[in-house]
Amino acid sequence: MATKTLMKGNEAIVRGAIAGGCRGFFGYPITPQNEIPEYMSALMPKIGGAFVQAESEVASINMVYGAASTGARVMTTSSSPGISLMQEGISYIATAELPAVIVNVQRGGPGLGNIAASQADYFQTVKGGGHGDYKLLTLAPWSITECYNFTAMAFDLADKYRAPVMILADAIIGQMIEQIEVPEKVETHLVEKPWATNGCKGRKKNVINSLYIVPKDLEEMNLKLQAKYALMSENEVRFEKTQTDDADLVIVAYGATARISKTAIDLARKEGLKVGLFRPISLFPYPSAELLEMAEQGKKFLTVEMSHGQMLEDVKLAVNGKAEVSFYGRSGGMVPNPLEVLDKIRELVGKSNGSCGCGCCCGKGKKMEVSK
Amino acid sequence: MATKTLMKGNEAIVRGAIAGGCRGFFGYPITPQNEIPEYMSALMPKIGGAFVQAESEVASINMVYGAASTGARVMTTSSSPGISLMQEGISYIATAELPAVIVNVQRGGPGLGNIAASQADYFQTVKGGGHGDYKLLTLAPWSITECYNFTAMAFDLADKYRAPVMILADAIIGQMIEQIEVPEKVETHLVEKPWATNGCKGRKKNVINSLYIVPKDLEEMNLKLQAKYALMSENEVRFEKTQTDDADLVIVAYGATARISKTAIDLARKEGLKVGLFRPISLFPYPSAELLEMAEQGKKFLTVEMSHGQMLEDVKLAVNGKAEVSFYGRSGGMVPNPLEVLDKIRELVGKSNGSCGCGCCCGKGKKMEVSK
Amino acid sequence: MALIEINKELCKGCELCIHFCPKKLIEMADGFNSKGNRFSQFKDSDGSCIGCALCAKVCPDVAIEVWR
Amino acid sequence: MALIEINKELCKGCELCIHFCPKKLIEMADGFNSKGNRFSQFKDSDGSCIGCALCAKVCPDVAIEVWR
Amino acid sequence: MHQEVIMAGTGGQGIMVIGQLLAYGAVGEDKNVVWFPSYGPETRGGTADCTVIVSDDQIGSPVTAVPDTLLAMSQIQIGRHASKIKKDGVIFFNSTLVDDPSKERQDCKFVGVPASAIADELGNMRVANMVMLGAFIEITKSVNLDSVCQALTKVLPSHRQDLIPLNEAALRKGAEFAAKLK
Amino acid sequence: MHQEVIMAGTGGQGIMVIGQLLAYGAVGEDKNVVWFPSYGPETRGGTADCTVIVSDDQIGSPVTAVPDTLLAMSQIQIGRHASKIKKDGVIFFNSTLVDDPSKERQDCKFVGVPASAIADELGNMRVANMVMLGAFIEITKSVNLDSVCQALTKVLPSHRQDLIPLNEAALRKGAEFAAKLK
């Protein structure tokens, strides 16, 4: 039977990865995710897996590229600046159609920033921080249990689509300790990998490559990728709705800010305000259709992020002008607390006309409110 | 008086940079921009500037970080994969508020891709390929003359806003040769740089830094950046409109695809089709207000890109559901030719109802039409 | 006659000065400074400090000044 | 009696084999192959090829085969 | 029962450990709990705070807007956090290192514990954190001291397990001291 | 006058150079011109094409949809480009290396120039490109041969300037040969 214990998010990511069949880890230390390589260095040898502390994040992602080429389930993890260094490698992995899991425990940015929680790598993750038209199937956990389950699931998804999968967490999710029911074992779906470069015994040679020197060929590769992303959009959209049916205002938030918003919503409901939570779990593919549907029901939206309005753009693209979209964000490691969100809710609910005064609906660059 | 000569785009970027006061170049070879470091290696020593062939793009961007810290006008150039490697450094430069010019002569991606023209680094450039909430003031030249003038101007803009400025070109623009009238001299606006780290003689010490360990401080830094970007949105929006006044359909395209679209439009006009061209010149800040205005006049839009629909999202965000937005794109180094665009125009103009059949308005991932 | 002064607030109590003093003229004090750190103190009853400044040179916190 | 065969279509006319042949049994041919490259040819009137395969070992295009 | 506490100190004072002890203790009693830390970059010297929420209900936000309690190891933390504490909340401070801070908040209860001194008596400065936790538990009753003592094996790193008796002693000394205050 | 030509070869055959010569020649006559290349990655062996558009009007698209003319240095280029050429367009090919391709397009004019052979006669294979350009100019009249010859100094790299007479000879030989075809 499943055991209930306390666990830190970073540890849950490690345990989930191993449950998901991860047998190779390549990473470089960076706060706030250091527990991940540390646990991996202790656990991988025990299960006959490989652990390499790489010389840099650039090396990490390229070791993952090579290790994934063999068909093994492998991963790397880092935090914002380190993920930026991986962008070339991620673009290669996506193009070579290699299954791999990447975890970003986001910290305050830009620049060296700090080690507190942030969600300002959303654009980098879902729009493509690297060059070219590729996408990262992205899952955003909001609890330690999801850290475990999503990481395990990520390896299946990576294999299913032959694509890199990103777990987008943040310093709160990674550093937080709470209860988790660790499942006895996780269902994993291992697939054949006839494409793997593991020696051409009994077959013709395999090549892992992202070079298509003839534009026509590269365009065909791109169309293949686009078809794959369309398929993900059909099959892998994940989200959670809470108290949205009767809601006038729907808060859209993921990860830690979704949890904070949940508390704010409970407080608002106590005040009789009709507010609900829409939590995108897959950030790509994004649950646009569901948002549009709610928009057409006449609901208003409030996006809450630890950024200056990044997912906000996907919400706006989803509702396509059919609903008012407001924004509340903190940045640089500042975390909105439930009361700040509650204030914003109070300000918005019951208010009839268009402009929410947050300055984020004007099309031009985004202003932000900071509770003083 | 200005001399009229033939020049290659990459050379024009070099000459424009020098005219704009560039005195330090740090770069690493990559096709299709190799002429830039090659010309720089010959010219910089002649004008008492510095040329360093860095050991990598990571080193290049960090040399730029150091060189810009001294207050000098400096630049680096690369192409898609190399720009991906610069993402951490770019995020640092933006946060440390250093003026610097970066040129991306885009090539086919993702991955190693190929060396033909592409516009698939749009997201990376304007949404933020690096971590955190920063933006790059981005200019997209469509002629050799603009390669020269925009690069020169970029140094002024970088100083004016203490921010990195990106010149987003592609293999066509970089490799193309055409006439240019080289101005006698370019007006440059040199500014005081009391913040520069050049020795603290007669003042208190200066520090160039992007670390703000206290979240409140980093949030304030972020708000300062956001204010700067808002200011750019007020002052630095650049675009060009041609034959849009009477147009039923407005093609939105930048750089090489704008030129191609221009020819298609001329052909369409010959057929009596009312089509115009809207060419964003600044990609950030994006000319959203102007697009919205035209949308409200009931015009339809067709975005033409060498990508699978990246700028398309900014067009949709701008018109905010008030107009139909169609898309035509080629990728992987395939370049749309004027007749393909003309066909798309024919298909769209005169057609009344909503769906353009390009599959790009469905909110879910983008499909694309490729002329067979 | 030489002497040293240890800035109690700068001291973190690493005890390196104590080990480096050839004359063993430094010892840990009781109590803590405002930062909650133990700190060392100079005890030179018979003025045997030679002002060699080894204590100061090894102090990571530059907490020691020396007079000679 | 040894001999070599030069694959005219693989040859790029670099002339390395010509320089490496101790017996000077290789020369450039007139004309071009279908790729527009000059190419070399084996000329061994009196069967003096010793089959040392130096020509083959130095050929960057693996255009030469040797029999002995 | 729903208790939100901020524990604040500087790196090396063992703030994270006592926060986790409280968390493990609470789980031992089948309560819901969330712990999360925030620190500066230095392993030592930098600020090191953690939030612990113990509740009978499911816990939403791990971030506390209005903590019930503050536990401060040294002076600066008072300044940084006292203002946030809820009206009639409790502020524990290490009176060995902190001068009476009661002026900071008229509407809170202040509990001074000479933790460093008591720890020193016990022969190891580093258990001042345990003394503070002991006092905290005695007064807030958010968990039983025994559950916390049992949790020591889980929380202390293997190379510190030999110090369990000392830590337990420190916890109890802290509790005793606090008991006397009532 | 508006002339769109694709010049196609493999790296090392000097396609880019003759394209640029045409461009510079045209500018010398105050025409508008755009040149742009596309190649494979290999310095040698890979495909190397360029597009040249010469026009009396402003030039929009640097990309040509329906070229008026193709200039092909060797076999493969015919296959790659012949189909694109406009009806009644002209296809120049290096007949030393290309077998008669006229079957590829019934509706185009084919001009075979034994460029490699002529170049070889001139004692340097590498000027086959110039022979082709000479023939192209003679027949299309898009610019004057002299303007192109003058452009040689601009286009040839400094370490090749000594070869100007040879290149000029090759240009003229190509023109002569083409003249005979009429």
Added chain:
Amino acid sequence: MTGTKVFERPKALSDIQHSYCAGCLHGVMHRIVAEVIDEMGLLENTVGVCPVGCSVFMYDYMSCDMIEASHGRAPAVATGVKRMLPDKFVFAYQGDGDLAAIGTAETVHAAARGENISVIFINNGTYGMTGGQMAPTTIVGEKRTTCPNGRDPKTAGYPIKVCELLATLDGPSYITRVAPVSAAGINQTKMAVKKAFQNQLDGKGFSFVEVLSNCPTHWKMKPIETFKWIEETATVHFPLGVFVDR
């Protein structure tokens, strides 16, 4: 055809003809690598990693499994492969821009880790693929497109001797520099490659073969002249020999 064939195209070479310039030693080195793979019977057991450089298409030219790495990262990619497949044979083939410039960290650390892989390093003193720029191995005074007046140590520094650099590490089991520009040199080169491969099979760890190679195109020399230059000049700055063998 009389007699027996004593020299033919190795099986490990695919039948796609490479597109290197006439006289480029990349072709010779591919053939040698392929011959050794054949002779050691490794074809079906091999995963090769090729670089970004003129040899970027090596994955077409070999008939074993191949991975095309990003520029400079072949040692990291090979590490990833070898760690997951310790029983397979893994080699990396890299140019000097790839290995000694952008890939410096990956090279040094794969060597320091003693990764059980074999690396073939083609030092031709330039960036061939991108058009003949200066490389970290370009000798002082040599002209390249980014040092048009010749490499000036005052601004561009000095060439890196990679064998000597890596020989300071404890990880490598074999480090050698060869020059396949003479009959003897070609044979030595093949023997070096063979030893590097055998070391991996013997689990000895990182093996490294630096090959003094050429670039007739960007050196602007006839192929045979590049051979002469390597023998007379390159070997002076990059001495041949065995630097590590343990």
Added chain:
Amino acid sequence: MTGTKVFERPKALSDIQHSYCAGCLHGVMHRIVAEVIDEMGLLENTVGVCPVGCSVFMYDYMSCDMIEASHGRAPAVATGVKRMLPDKFVFAYQGDGDLAAIGTAETVHAAARGENISVIFINNGTYGMTGGQMAPTTIVGEKRTTCPNGRDPKTAGYPIKVCELLATLDGPSYITRVAPVSAAGINQTKMAVKKAFQNQLDGKGFSFVEVLSNCPTHWKMKPIETFKWIEETATVHFPLGVFVDR
């Protein structure tokens, strides 16, 4: 106070107290760097570059102009500064994770270019700031959080001797390794820093001082024990001395 002050806080140190752990040699090295800057009168002429590591806040602790570089790139940043300001004095201060892991390429190439900068390299055998992970300089057998059973060369390879590595290059003018853990060692360290700085003023090019440093916190030793360990163990694996002086 009688007598004259013979030892006081150098001007080049700001009055912000650093937050290093008790007994950490980063503090001593900051003081030595500051003293040399004072004694050579460089304060107003200096641009310092600090790393990402425990010494990331060095920009607060020095009173000269400072630049905080991204992790490992200080040599590239310093290169950018020096190229634009050849007459200013430019130093970089880096840890062993910063300089010998992620920054390997930037270090090797700044040295190979003979960049006229001075680099102070703090080798404490661990990643202090991130919590005591294995560094490229961690000695075989030593326990760190990412080699909890001690560094095993079979999987983690061998430590890198950076001085020996860089000494194979022609660019550096001065390379030395010192250990400020004794009265003599502290004096030698200061002399080494002084020479490294003087070399730059003399335009001699790249100078490099490796400092065998400590990390009482993650080594889990008392400060004085770390001194003993450095003298008895570290110096065996990382011999002290001058490796280049020209």
